[in-house]
Amino acid sequence: MATLKEIGLELGLSPATVSRALNGFPEVSAKTRDRVREAAERLGYRANRNAQRLVSGRSGMVGMIVKTRADLRADQTFMEILMGLSAALADRDTDLVLAVDQGRDPVAAYRRMLERDMVDGFILNAPVMDDPRINFLREAGVPFVLHGRDRLDADYPFFTIDNYAVAAESVQLLAALGHKRIAFLNGPVLYSHAVRRRAGYLDAMARFGLPVAEGALTHDEPSEAAGYRQAVSLLAGQRGAPPTAFICSSTLLAEGVMRAAKDRRLSVPEDVSVMAHDDDLPLLRAISFTPALTVTRAPLREACIPVATALMDLIGGTDPAELQTLTRAELVVRDSTGPAPRNGDTPWP
Amino acid sequence: MATLKEIGLELGLSPATVSRALNGFPEVSAKTRDRVREAAERLGYRANRNAQRLVSGRSGMVGMIVKTRADLRADQTFMEILMGLSAALADRDTDLVLAVDQGRDPVAAYRRMLERDMVDGFILNAPVMDDPRINFLREAGVPFVLHGRDRLDADYPFFTIDNYAVAAESVQLLAALGHKRIAFLNGPVLYSHAVRRRAGYLDAMARFGLPVAEGALTHDEPSEAAGYRQAVSLLAGQRGAPPTAFICSSTLLAEGVMRAAKDRRLSVPEDVSVMAHDDDLPLLRAISFTPALTVTRAPLREACIPVATALMDLIGGTDPAELQTLTRAELVVRDSTGPAPRNGDTPWP
DNA sequence: CTGAAAGCGCTTACAG
DNA sequence: CTGAAAGCGCTTACAG
Secondary structure (H helix, E strand, O other), X not given: OOXXXXXHHHXXXXXXXXXXXXXXXXXXXXXXHHHHHHHHHHHOOOOOHHHHHHHHOOOOEEEEEEEOOOOHHHHHHHHHHHHHHHHHHHOXXXXXXXXXXXXXXXXXXXXXXXXXXXXXXXXXXXXXXXXXHHHHHHHHOOOXXXXXXXXXXXXOOEEEEOHHHHHHHHHHHHHHOOOOOEEEEEXXXXXXXXXXXXXXXXXXXXXXXXXXXXXXXXXXXOOHHHHHHHHHHHHOXXXXXXXXXXXXXXXHHHHHHHHHHHHOOXXXXXXXXXXXXXXXXXXXXXXXXXXXXXXXXXXXXXXXXXXXXXXXXXXXXXOHHHHEEEEOOEEEOOOOOOOOOHHHOOOOO | OOXXXXXXXXXXXXXXXXXXXXXXXXXXXXXXXXXXHHHHHHXXXXXXHHHHHHHHOOOOEEEEEEEOOOOHHHHHHHHHHHHHHHHHHHOOOOEXXXXXXXXXXXXXXXXXXXXXXXXXXXXXXXXXXXXXXHHXXXXXXXXXXXXXXXXXXXXXXXXXXXXXXXXXXXXXXXXXXXXXXXXXXXXXXXXXXXHHHHHXXXXXXXXXXXXXXXXXXXXXXXXXXXXXXXXXXXXXXXXXXXXXXXXXXXXXXXXHHHHHHHHOOOOOXXXXXXXXXXXXXXXXXXXXXXXXXXXXXXXXXXHHHHXXXXXXXXXXOOOHHHHEEEEOOEEEOOOOOOOOOHHHOOOOO
């Protein structure tokens, strides 16, 4: 590995000038800058990160703490986020330090990392309402960015989709197709995104004058098995007249709903419409469903760069208020949704 | 953060002596060592890793490159390994750098990390037979450790269970229970562990004088769906007389087999015995199956510390030949295996 | 526009 | 047994 000194020797320049040239300082002449860059390229120069970090006083690492929970989908979405964040942070010469939250105290793992001065900031995901981790980190004065948002009046940097709109727009699409009995299989109500989607669903149903039957709004883990279980029960009419449409908080749930419909010899979308929110996981393509699944689509992958960038900017001193992003999922209408069937004219009482 | 200098000032010692005391150099007097340690503790001293790395000339990071494959289980086992390795490496003050292997060239991602001098070594998992990554890294002279083994005469550091024995012992247990038609649902034959298990199964069957029907040995992805699919086909007698026992290369496959048996109103273990190899994933407990699953058990978690330690030792100069570990899975007999049923007396032709 | 110097926090020959 | 000194590779006031 070449060093600044070696490049300097080669060019008859001081290491200081080489450093400035490489870092794009304006006072360096264009000619010197170009010569230095050429030589650096030729000699395969790469800055020694440890030296840079030593002098800047930063660790060059950011932390992420994983909650171990019995949530099968967590693996898939989490892997997706993990890969995306690693890549985005690597572009900023920053490493991601992972730790597992083993215990009952939700902030213990954060406290430990902080005491060890290991990281320059944190990335949090899957917030619950009024997340205790957020209060802790705010008081500790540590930079952090949320993927998601634990309260509407958040004053910290975050990146999230509009989860209220996700549910409301799904209802709107189905209502426009004439559906009156629309079930919503939501995620665990623990998570703030599920709380927002719940509100979006209920408000939209009310706006269209559609009552919601007892049991038509469920909160369960995002798995194929849970989707199947809930759909079987609803389609059997165990909780009032069966729905003519299902909105699912994840494509895994939709898989289970499709299987339940098939078991009852109901065809999609003729007898029952199915749609889902789609994180766009590479291993679970909504477009590969039969029929292709209508979704509100928001690739998890696309959240990674903004989240990583926001954290780096925050550490660099940017005002947190400028680092809040609320985006919308894209409505992708495919073949799993259609006009309400004949027998679907009656709303729930 | 306290520094060596500050501790030295506090105690009237030089930073050099403080460094030696903290690093346990033998020439430091016991009294000085204790004083230094006490002061370090009191001041909350933590060595600055970047300074240590700068002076040692090491990056303090090791790389791991994930193959993105359409293998659902990969997520779960991979997460398990990832968490375990992060923790084990953190204990050695080393970070794990993750990258995703996007493309067709299996060594491209390794080459890139190497060129950037980013890591001191690599951890590889899920080897295929005569893995090209291994040849590449060996020629490049880079330290690496395998979780698994791509050939029997491996000359590099590895940690693996005896996969031949996993299959052979399973056959042995079932043969001792009087089973004669034993099917083996194996993983993708691409992977070396599947190749070894295949050999163990075939050899053991031969040793007990049991022919193997066409189609009784399958190679499929380790998923519940694949287990179900294979078991349905075998139990229907589509590939000769139905098996009276199933050995599964993963607990996910066993889940599918159990479901298939239930669908056919076969009870486990009265009508059919089921056993599996168990990586002991926290989200998929063999003991929670109904009936509790008989397994060859080898917690993935337990491989992480030896793998991480081996890599650190290798980087530290230990002879690779001393860093090869072959362990055995533990046979845990539970309730899903029992004596062969009446109709199971005839071996396959 | 460029250089000489100091310093980030640590380790380790070299002296004594 | 301990200290003074040099050095790892970089950055950045301070001079000129």
